[in-house]
Structure formats: structure tokens, C-alpha cells
Amino acid sequence: MSDKLYTSAVEMVEVGPRDGLQNEAVQISTFDKLALIERAIAAGSRRIEVTSFVNPKAVPQMADADAVCAGLPERDEVTYIGLVLNGRGAERALATGRIDQLGAVCVATDTFAQKNQRQTSDQSVEVAQELVAMAQAAGKTGQVTIGASFGCPFEGEVAEERVVAMAEQLAKANPVEIALADTIGVGNPAHVTRLVKAVTGVIAPIPVRVHFHNTRGTGLANVWAAIAAGVRTVDASIGGLGGCPFAPSAAGNVATEDVVYMLERAGISTGLDLEKLIETHRWLTGVMDKQLPAMVGRSGGFPKPAETLKKELA
Template sequence: MAELYTGNIEIVEVSPRDGLQNEQVQIATADKIRLIERAIEAGARRIEVTSFVNPRAVPQMADAEEVCAALPQRDDVTYIGLVMNQRGADRALDTGRIDQLGAVCVATDRFAMANQGQTSEGSVEAALAIIETARAAAKSAQATIAASFGCPFEGEVAEDRVVAMASALAAARPAEIALADTIGVANPAHVASLIAKVKEAIGAIPVRAHFHNTRGTGLANVWSAIGAGAVTIDASIGGLGGCPFAPGAAGNVATEDVVYMLERAGIATGLDLPALIATNHWLGELMGKDLPAMVAKSGGFPVPKTQEEEFA
């Protein structure tokens, strides 16, 4: 599929939010800022920096305003704040530092109730309102359809349901629509099929893809998504991530693994792999554990040594 793709792929770095939100060890605000700074130094230009949710539900995100106040001043970086409702949208905009609101709706009722305390249709209505709120504030907004490929409570999710949700969101003209494999159950064939149908339904609005590597299919799904027309991929340094409201959800696809695969296939990402690997090691030390990403363990493609170096 790589030979069919002629452009670059944009990576949205989600480690400061999705990567950390389910971790039990509380990460200091200053360390979150350093993670964001390191992501920028590695070339990230869209970063999901925090979420504006109830701190009792997601304690790791309780410092959302403090994180925003300390964000580096960069005209070339888009800072994304995840919001679930009008209260979250207002908080994000009040910081004056969030460039783009990330709305979330959920493909099934039971997961929507667990995640947001509303039905699936209610989550779509909330996302539409968030998009309009962003527009009124001269900001952009995008929307993610969670559990697009399967639900932890209801199992299979009909493709027609996801396509109908994407069509409803498209009417509000978001910056993009993302399909999220929240619990890591997708397979490449399903990914290709659903993204193709959503693209046909929403026209010129770009498609973003968000995969978890729960069952080891994350990279294959990224490859399939790009072949089907997704132009942006979410990824998390180190492969951290998970959803507090989705039983069994594990880490996101790792930024360094995605970058290695795409760059070796001739698809540019604009990210610096050695810098990502170094950040993986820094983050692992901070959290006191080895992180799931594979490339940080093995290193990038081997560089040939000269005879002098080999026998030195």
C-alpha cells in the first residue's frame, strides 16, 4: 500500500493525555511539560496536551489548566485539548492556550454511558455543540468516534452505525473525523473497509485514525488505515495509553514504532526517530518501568560500520 500513497503522514502525539491518563503513578506538571517539549524537539507539531474532564474521574488530568499555562509559546505547534461536554470546552477555551478542541462521541450506548454519562446519540449531539463552540471562539475542532471497531460492553459495532455518526458530525464541518479502536480489537481488513466507507460519506473532511495495540495488531492497522486514505495517525511515545472506562484497554501504537515503519517505507512523518527513542528512555525512567514500544528496545535500522570501527 505504501507505493499507492504519495503524501506525508501527520502524527498527532497523544502521550501527554491518552498516554498518561490511565497511569496510576501521578506525573508532575513539570514533567508533563518536559514531555511536551521533548515531543516538539522531536518534530511533533500537533500534540494532545491534556483533557478537561472531571478530576475525580481522571485524576491524572487534574492539572489541565496548569499544564496549559506552562505550554511553550510556539506558533508552529497546534495544542489540542480533549473535551467531553460544554463545561470542558469552556474550560479549555478559558485557558487561552488550546488551539483545537477534540470532541469525543461513542459508537455504543453502554460505553457512552460509562465514558460520558450519556447515550451514543447524546454524545454525537454534545460533539456537534463542541464544534460550534470552537467555531464561535475562532478555534478549530475535530471529533473522534470511540469504539468504532468494537465495544468492551456490547461487542461488535455495525459499520453502518459508525458511518451514520461520521455523516452527522460532517454536517458541522469539523477539521477532521477520527475513528478510534479504543480497546484494540480492530484488524486490517475491518480498518480498510470502515475507513473507505467513512471517507465516501464525509467527502473532503480528512480522516484520522487512533489505534491501541492491545492485541498486537496496531501497526498493521496503521498501515491499512493509510492505504485506505487516512492522512493523520494518533500515536503515543513509548506506547503508553489506555482508557479508564474501557476494561482491558492497553497502550496506543507507539510513536517511535509508527515512525520507524513509515519512514522505512518511504512515507515521511517529519519526526526524528533518535529523539523519540531518547524520550522513550527518559519517560521510562520517570515512570520506573520499561515502556511497550519495540523500536526503543532494538534501535533503528543498523548503520554499517567501517572496518576500522568494527575492529577497534
């Protein structure tokens, strides 16, 4: 096997403020959400999914979407992403004047699509195309995530051909990227490799982004497989928080600090400061008042030599 790296750099999308928090039972204050966003920026994050514009009765944790947007730091180099499921959500997001990119979602199975956004799978594709068009008409960009790409909590196995066909349809709207989401964490590296290559084959030059949950411990392996297959943009959540209110047993996202540690140690740049991510993990542990799933956040980075520690402490 060649020692040549798959790539020299990978872009990380921080989804903690939205996907990381949306399924938490304890209501997180707007102040703390904004503090998390500011900490992510300080650690180097330049694309952040800050909130979702959905019915607050369905997802109470995101009820303060407008307030979060009003408090976002003025940072021209940072792309703020708002998740939207329908035209009303898109209008709200655009009206804030702070959202740079709309993130639309479609779902690979009818049952999950109905529970998640009251649409059939085909309808969710059509709506996602419309949302991308709304973003473009407003001078913004739009991207689309295909939920349950690797398996559905209600219908089980999802045919790879189905996901590929959806991606091909979505590409007609010219989104900046199409993401494959393992919503319930059932994917494996072989499946990831096949699906990423198949989707890339029908949507190129539109890039593929990946969104993995670590529900069954395969998250990091899936990230590595995706990068080997050509992916250059990866979603992750500080602390490894995450879950979907409409998908049973959809445990946390791959943790930002875990992915950064793995990639940076492999010589792949992420542009993120691991020590600041670990500091944020510890701060977020206090906010959530519980142990967070991320491993590196708890263990720290690569152990420093004793001489280095002595100099730092001197």
C-alpha cells in the same frame, strides 16, 4: 502489486501527554508532562494532545490541565489540542488561551457512552457537534473522535453502518477531521480498510484520522491499512503508553517511534526525528519507572554500519 507508495507523507498527532498518561496509576508531575511535550516538539511534533478537561475525580491524572496549559511553550507552529467531553470542559479549555483545537469524543455504543461521559451514543454525537461549534465561535478549530468504532468492551461487535451514520451526522458540524478510534484494540486490517473507505465516502472532503491501540498486536498493521485506504493523519503515543479508565483491557496506543520507524523505512515522511523519539522513550522509561511497550524505543532504529559508528564515536 505496484511499488508506488500510497503517499509521500503522513501527519502524526502526538497523544502521549493525554491519552498516554491518563490511565497510569502513578501520578506524573506537571513538570514531567511539560518536559514530555517539549521533547515531542523537539522531535518534530506539530500537533499534540496536551491534556483533557474532565472531572479530576474521574481522571485524576488530568487534574492539572490548567497548569499544563499555563506552562506550554510559545510555539506558533504547534497546534495544542485539548480533549473535552462537555460544554463545561470546552469553556475551561478555551479560557486557558493556550488551546488551539478542541477534541470532542462521541461513542458508538450506549453502554460505553454512558460509562465514559454519561450520555447515550446519540447524545454524544449531538454534544460533539455543539463542542465543535463552540470552538469555531471562539476562533479555534474542532475535531471529533468516534470511540469504540471497531468494537465495544461492553456490547461487543459494532455495526459499521452505525459508525458511518455517526460520521455523516458529525460532518454537518464541519470539524477539521473525524477520527475512528479502536479504543480496545480489536480491529484488524480488513475491518480498517472497509470502515475508512465507507466513512470517507460520506464525509469527504473532511478527512479521516485514525487512533489505534495495540492491545492485541494489530496496531501497526491497522495503521498501514488505514494509510492504504487514504488516511493521512495518525494518532500515536511516545513509548506506546495509553488506555481508557472506562474501558477494561484497553492497553496502550500504537507507539510513535514504532509508527515512525515503519513509515520512514517505507519511504513515507512523518517529519519526526526517530533518534530523538528513542531518546524520549528512554527518558520516559525513567519517569514511569517501568518498561514501556514500544519496540523501537527498546531496540533502536535500523542498525548502523560499523564504519558509521566508528566515525560517530571518534
